[in-house]
Amino acid sequence: MTDYEALMDEALTLAARGGTWVSPNPMVGAIVVKDGRVVGRGYHKEYGGRHAEVFALQEAGELSRGATLYCTLEPCNHFGKTPPCSQAVIAAGIKTVVLGALDPNPNAKGGIAALKAAGIEVITGIRERECRELNRAFFKRIRTGLPFITLKWAMSADGRIATAGGESKWITGEAAREHAHWLRGQHDAILVGIGTLLADGARLNCRAVGVPLRQPARVILDSSLRTPPDAPLFSARDAGPVIIACRASASAERMSALAQRGATFIADENLPSPSALPGVLKELAHRGIQSVLVEGGSRVLGSFIDARLCDAVEIFIGARLLGGAAALGPVGGSGIGKLGDALLLGDIRVTTAGTDAVLSGRCGSWDWLQTSS
Numbered sequence: 001m002t003d004y005e006a007l008m009d010e011a012l013t014l015a016a017r018g019g020t021w022v023s024p025n026p027m028v029g030a031i032v033v034k035d036g037r038v039v040g041r042g043y044h045k046e047y048g049g050r051h052a053e054v055f056a057l058q059e060a061g062e063l064s065r066g067a068t069l070y071c072t073l074e075p076c077n078h079f080g081k082t083p084p085c086s087q088a089v090i091a092a093g094i095k096t097v098v099l100g101a102l103d104p105n106p107n108a109k110g111g112i113a114a115l116k117a118a119g120i121e122v123i124t125g126i127r128e129r130e131c132r133e134l135n136r137a138f139f140k141r142i143r144t145g146l147p148f149i150t151l152k153w154a155m156s157a158d159g160r161i162a163t164a165g166g167e168s169k170w171i172t173g174e175a176a177r178e179h180a181h182w183l184r185g186q187h188d189a190i191l192v193g194i195g196t197l198l199a200d201g202a203r204l205n206c207r208a209v210g211v212p213l214r215q216p217a218r219v220i221l222d223s224s225l226r227t228p229p230d231a232p233l234f235s236a237r238d239a240g241p242v243i244i245a246c247r248a249s250a251s252a253e254r255m256s257a258l259a260q261r262g263a264t265f266i267a268d269e270n271l272p273s274p275s276a277l278p279g280v281l282k283e284l285a286h287r288g289i290q291s292v293l294v295e296g297g298s299r300v301l302g303s304f305i306d307a308r309l310c311d312a313v314e315i316f317i318g319a320r321l322l323g324g325a326a327a328l329g330p331v332g333g334s335g336i337g338k339l340g341d342a343l344l345l346g347d348i349r350v351t352t353a354g355t356d357a358v359l360s361g362r363c364g365s366w367d368w369l370q371t372s373s
Contacts, residue, residue, distance in 0.1 A: 008126045034066070086115055147289055192204065
């Protein structure tokens with residue numbers, strides 16, 4: 001490992017602290033190095049706040065002059081909620097900038113050109129893959145107009161989500177459920193169908209213990225507005241906003257009652273057909289939601305898989321066998337006729353949560369994450 005890589009790894013660790021607090025901005029970490037010593041560190045802490053480079057340069061102070069700046073993402077070169085970071089780097093007197101990934105946002109590009117025009121040496125491609133993967137949701141939204149989609153479900157070791165008699169609580173143990181709440185906090189939104197909401201009385205908030213996570217938005221696919229105005233999700237404490245996707249022709253009276261409880265709406269006359277999903281997801285991305293955790297049930301999960309609208313899976317596998325030909329599996333939908341048409345998983349990782357297992361993997365090619373000219 002070179003010094004470049006080791007220092008970029010430290011910048012990546014800093015960047016990850018931003019989590020969903022910075023969304024829809026990317027997570028960014030920066031380090032200022034002078035005479036072989038780190039003299040400034042920073043990361044983007046919250047959306048609308050100062051960027052990582054500014055924090056690192058301010059901590060370094062006058063030591064920034066003639067120093068090297070390590071940054072996980074190309075400094076922005078535009079006026080947004082904050083001034084251009086490229087100009088802050090130039091004004092600080094930085095001599096060399098070492099970068100991980102280029103910024104895919106066309107509105108923010110030009111940072112490298114501005115730095116070079118000011119006589120600053122720029123070194124690119126250090127831990128580039130890791131820097132891009134850290135911001136996979138940001139890259140996907142910018143390049144495709146869609147949020148990053150993670151499908152999540154819990155099932156028994158023999159692939160059932162409930163007993164033959166319909167009992168489902170709890171297939172996994174407390175440690176797995178705690179991990180699932182942490183996973184909610186890693187996404188901008190949670191999405192379920194109206195069937196799951198009505199069956200479970202779900203609050204859909206993040207209840208991870210001792211972890212300062214931003215509460216995700218709650219998205220309900222509810223074509224005919226069956227969501228009760230007194231549903232538990234409206235009275236849940238520490239919870240994100242409620243967004244209901246429904247038909248444009250749904251009851252105006254019910255819409256008004258739900259709006260009084262704070263709900264906002266996405267209208268698509270094709271609901272509940274899976275053909276409506278791309279439009280719903282594009283609107284979520286337009287609202288700044290760049291990562292969505294889809295929690296099912298089986299019909300909704302199947303619709304996302306049938307439409308190939310999934311980027312990753314988190315499958316919680318309870319350490320128990322249920323059996324029963326009538327016991328439900330986790331994924332519905334139309335399915336496929338040939339194994340060659342299956343949606344393949346890659347980068348499989350299996351971890352444990354108490355006595356249960358968690359299988360994580362990526363779906364599809366992630367072409368949108370690859371380097372572009």
